[in-house]
Amino acid sequence: MKIFKLLKLSIKLATLGLLLLALGLFAAPSVNAQTEVITEPAQITVVGMRGTVVTRNIFLRTATPVTQLELIPLDLNSDDGGAVLSAQAISLEKSLGNLTQPNAIISQVKFDLRKVNSGEFNGKLRLSYKDGEWAIPVTVKVKEHWFLPLFILLIGAGLGVSVSLYRAQGRPRDEILVRVSQLRVQTQDDADLSKFKVFQSRVDSQLIDVKMALQGELWDEAQNAVKQAELVINRWLKGRGDWLAQLDYYEEIKQRLQDMDDRLPFVQAVVRSLEDALRDAPDLESPVKLRDRLQEIAEQVNSYIPLEAKMKQLISLNAQLSVKEAKSWQPKVQNLEQRMGSLQPGDLAKDANLGAEVEGAIAEITELLSQQEDMLDPTEVDFGVNVTGAIAKGVEFRDKIISLLGPPPSARLLSWEEQASSANLRLKVFTVSSYIIAIVFLAGAGFSQLYLDKPTFGDNPWKDYFALMAWGFGAEATRDAVTKVAQGGGLPGLK
Numbered sequence: 001m002k003i004f005k006l007l008k009l010s011i012k013l014a015t016l017g018l019l020l021l022a023l024g025l026f027a028a029p030s031v032n033a034q035t036e037v038i039t040e041p042a043q044i045t046v047v048g049m050r051g052t053v054v055t056r057n058i059f060l061r062t063a064t065p066v067t068q069l070e071l072i073p074l075d076l077n078s079d080d081g082g083a084v085l086s087a088q089a090i091s092l093e094k095s096l097g098n099l100t101q102p103n104a105i106i107s108q109v110k111f112d113l114r115k116v117n118s119g120e121f122n123g124k125l126r127l128s129y130k131d132g133e134w135a136i137p138v139t140v141k142v143k144e145h146w147f148l149p150l151f152i153l154l155i156g157a158g159l160g161v162s163v164s165l166y167r168a169q170g171r172p173r174d175e176i177l178v179r180v181s182q183l184r185v186q187t188q189d190d191a192d193l194s195k196f197k198v199f200q201s202r203v204d205s206q207l208i209d210v211k212m213a214l215q216g217e218l219w220d221e222a223q224n225a226v227k228q229a230e231l232v233i234n235r236w237l238k239g240r241g242d243w244l245a246q247l248d249y250y251e252e253i254k255q256r257l258q259d260m261d262d263r264l265p266f267v268q269a270v271v272r273s274l275e276d277a278l279r280d281a282p283d284l285e286s287p288v289k290l291r292d293r294l295q296e297i298a299e300q301v302n303s304y305i306p307l308e309a310k311m312k313q314l315i316s317l318n319a320q321l322s323v324k325e326a327k328s329w330q331p332k333v334q335n336l337e338q339r340m341g342s343l344q345p346g347d348l349a350k351d352a353n354l355g356a357e358v359e360g361a362i363a364e365i366t367e368l369l370s371q372q373e374d375m376l377d378p379t380e381v382d383f384g385v386n387v388t389g390a391i392a393k394g395v396e397f398r399d400k401i402i403s404l405l406g407p408p409p410s411a412r413l414l415s416w417e418e419q420a421s422s423a424n425l426r427l428k429v430f431t432v433s434s435y436i437i438a439i440v441f442l443a444g445a446g447f448s449q450l451y452l453d454k455p456t457f458g459d460n461p462w463k464d465y466f467a468l469m470a471w472g473f474g475a476e477a478t479r480d481a482v483t484k485v486a487q488g489g490g491l492p493g494l495k
Contacts, residue, residue: 036063043137044125046111047455049145050118054111055093060127060134065102067130069095071109076123076140083459085121085140089113092127111140118142118458144458149451152465156472157439163473172219179226180210186233192240196247199236202282203229232282242287249294250278256301266304266343273297273345300345310358311336317365325368332361439475446471 040059048054060066073087093108109125119142124135183203187193193200206229213222236243254274260267277293284290318333336358343354450468451457457464 037061037132037134039134039136041136044109044139046138046140047143048111048113048141049143050116050458051114051145054113056109056111058107058109058125058127058136059104060107060129061101061104062129062132062134063103064131066105068128069105069107070128072126072128072133074123074126076121076138078119078121078459083117083119083121085116085123085142089116090125113140113142116140116142118144118456118461120456120459141455142458143451143454143456144464146451149457149465149468150447153443153447153451153468153472156469157443157475158472159469160473160475161435161439169217172223173214176210176214176219176222176226179230180207183207183226183229183233190236192244193236196236196243196281198278199232199243199282202232206232235282235284235286239287243281243290246281246287246290246294247278249291249298250274253294253298253301256305260308264343266345269345270297270301297345304343304345307354307358310362314358314362314365317362317369320369321365329361329365336361442475442478443472446475 038059038061044056044058046054046056060069069092071090071092073090075087076085076090078084089112091110091112093110095105095107107127121140121142123138125138126133126135184207187200187203206225209225210222210229213219213225254271257267257270257274262268262271274294274297277290277297280293281290314333314336318329321329336354339354446468450464450471454464
């Protein structure tokens with residue numbers, strides 16, 4: 001029994017040994033098969049641009065001499081299967097064997113990317129030789145040529161600069177020009193406005209300020225000037241009829257002044273007051289304010305006219321006195337005449353006794369004349385005429401002396417043409433350089449990140465090109481934002 005068990009055990013051991021021997025025999029060829037072919041590189045990765053040709057060298061060593069090496073063409077597919085790199089784009093160029101090592105060869109494989117879409121393609125490069133074949137994993141990454149992406153990026157940057165410049169300069173200018181055009185239409189279509197020229201002049205003056213502010217790119221000042229011009233037009237439109245009525249009243253007062261001696265200080269002061277009132281009309285809240293000022297001037301004129309008539313009457317009566325009486329009254333009449341000649345509109349209320357003194361003098365001289373029995377002799381008449389003529393000549397001589405005083409000499413302005421030209425050139429160079437430097441740095445960063453760092457740029461054209469354009473557009477927005485932050489921080493050189 002024991003012998004039988006031992007025999008059975010020995011049979012199992014022998015069977016197990018045979019199985020192990022068989023496994024060893026089968027495994028040895030497999031290991032040899034795995035180690036008999038060596039390729040370098042073990043995996044091929046190709047990165048290139050469309051329109052180019054890329055070559056790779058492959059080292060192949062087998063257990064037997066390599067002869068009749070051929071490339072079995074296979075397509076390379078994208079990850080989603082939507083694009084294919086055709087097998088015709090891959091070819092075996094040449095092979096270099098080694099006589100001392102006939103089982104090793106170096107081959108050159110060409111990848112023609114001239115008719116290949118952008119993207120990533122994966123597959124295997126299968127090589128066939130006389131005693132076998134071998135497959136090498138291949139990854140091909142193709143991206144667009146740099147010219148078109150860079151052009152799209154610059155287009156985006158150009159759009160950003162255009163929008164920024166228009167937002168900073170063009171839009172404020174256009175808004176102001178539209179408002180100016182509306183004002184011009186209102187003034188040209190209003191025939192009554194040409195009658196009240198001071199309103200028209202004020203609007204034209206404000207528009208000149210607008211023009212000068214636009215030339216200096218002072219948008220706030222230009223807007224303020226347009227706003228002031230609009231306020232003037234609004235005041236005119238609200239009280240058109242009343243303004244015209246006050247203008248007629250102004251002409252009536254001015255007509256009354258034409259009958260007076262324009263050399264008198266009173267007349268000159270009243271004329272200036274009239275001109276100031278009319279000149280200030282566009283700044284007044286309503287025609288009522290202008291009416292009040294004209295009424296005040298009219299009251300001054302109405303107070304002066306009777307006083308002037310009495311003074312003329314007094315001078316006429318004084319000329320009729322005898323020589324003896326004329327000599328005694330001449331100083332008093334001259335004093336009254338001098339006070340009358342130097343009278344100002346504001347003195348009518350202060351010097352209220354002047355009218356009473358003139359009336360009293362008229363009454364006294366009239367009484368003296370009534371008491372005279374004899375007619376004045378010629379010498380007395382000549383004396384009165386000579387005295388009056390002497391006074392008139394004195395006034396005329398004084399006016400001539402004043403008229404000889406000319407305006408003060410104007411100051412000669414220094415020439416700034418050269419300084420202005422040089423400064424203008426520096427400003428232009430600085431402005432253009434700042435834009436170029438900012439865009440080159442910002443756009444260069446985007447080009448590097450979105451194009452250079454992406455080996456398959458262009459596989460999704462809408463996404464890739466739109467991202468480049470958006471980055472270029474955003475480069476100017478970033479530059480503008482950084483500039484405004486720097487301006488807010490008060491950094492030197494930034495205004």
